[in-house]
Amino acid sequence: MHHFHYQSGELYCENVPVRKIAAKVGTPFYLYSAGTLTHHYRVFNAAFAEFPHIVCFAVKANANLSILRLFARLGAGADIVSGGELYRALAAGVDPGKIVYSGVGKKPEEIKAALKANILLFNLESSQELEEINRIAGRLKLKARVALRINPDIDAQTHPYISTGLKKNKFGIDIEQALDDYCRARDLPHLDVVGVACHIGSQITQVSPFVDALERLKELIDRLRALDIQIRYLDLGGGLGIQYHDEAPPHPDEYGQQLLERLKGLKCTLILEPGRVLVGNAGILVTKVLYTKPGGAKHFIIVDAGMNDLARPSLYGSYHGLWPVVEGAHPQVKASIVGPICESGDFLAKDRLMPAFAPGEMVAVMSAGAYGFSMSSNYNARPRVPEILVQDQDFYVIRKRETYRQLIWGESIPDFLKS
Ligand SMILES: *Cc1c(COP(=O)(O)O)cnc(C)c1O
DSSP: OOSEEEETTEEEETTEEHHHHHHHHOSSEEEEEHHHHHHHHHHHHHTTTTSOEEEEEEGGGOOOHHHHHHHHHTTOEEEEOSHHHHHHHHHTTOOGGGEEEOOSOOOHHHHHHHHHTTOSEEEEOSHHHHHHHHHHHHHTTOOEEEEEEEEOOOOOOSOGGGBOSSTTSSOSEETTTHHHHHHHHHTSTTEEEEEEEOOOBSSBOOSHHHHHHHHHHHHHHHHHHHTTOOOOEEEOOOOBOOOSSSOOOOOHHHHHHHHHHTTTTOOSEEEEOOOHHHHGGGEEEEEEEEEEEOSSSSOEEEESOOTTTOOHHHHHOOOOOEEESBOOOOOEEEEEEEOSSSSTTOEEEEEEEEEOOOTTOEEEEOSOSSSSGGGOOOTTTOOOOOEEEEETTEEEEEEOOOOHHHHTTTOOOOGGGTO
């Protein structure tokens, strides 16, 4: 369910015509619906209502301060993977008592900042990281609450770049080795070992991989309790998929039900780290057609947004729906939508049947709320695009378009090059 719809042939986000926003801010821009974000959070959260739980929004999916703030006000925590994301989450007013910190490469300064902020939980991904966090916590005379992120060796049946729970992936601690590491962690004086965590991948469209992972972690929890390691938090990560095209991902209710069924009687707090499922279909990228090249072997539609603005098609070959901002009598053509970047991999859609968009027309690239802006870059010296949030009849610029001055911020020319 989302709030992008047509009214008299025009695309609206909630009660604002997209064209009106484009006239104000120019193209390209990201556009989010506050109503959709709120709805998605509430549905997801309600699916776990019967069990003590914390929903920690995965900041990397969409790190805009207003989006983090919106979720925080609804009661969400945050799943962070860097010091920068910690900074963003705190700046947005996320309760540190609901922040979990994942990632294989946490640096000493980042660990220190998170300890000082008194976050809820560090998800540790290697034996060496145990020692490092223990050492830093000791210096600060603190105890770090930690979970071990387990690699349960589960095939999430998703794109290889976003599969994270297989033995061959860099993530987590091999489940075979976990007991050893738990015992070592228990004996380290500045660690408080309170959790078990996993995250098996992203854009997962079946419940069964989650269920399999949960079963493995439950076994581990039993064995840990037998060793008198009391597990208070079970973090099942994120990864629930959304519909981009013809996928049929489970509804959050279904996902919640199947997990809760298997959690009955387990005394702990469940942590979930949804990213994509909360924001993916709550955002679009609006771009304008500059030129078309209809004649040759291929029909190209050249737009003003490129792979630097939305990397997913180039990176994963992923599909995004394409909707006209103003409906017209478009014949269908087989075409590719490409950007201005000097790379052949710069496309938003490839060899697809689509409306024959003409120069000057605007196209909404759908389902772009997750891993859209947050993965964007300045490649080809392109300023990053603005982000707009709609609520009902109003829209707000929640991030301005970057300027050329900002593009060269922090750069300097050394003296020997000046003369
Ligand atoms: C990326 C990530 C998530 C969020 O994944 P989604 O597929 O967007 O739900 C959650 N937890 C961790 C550790 C991650 O790396």
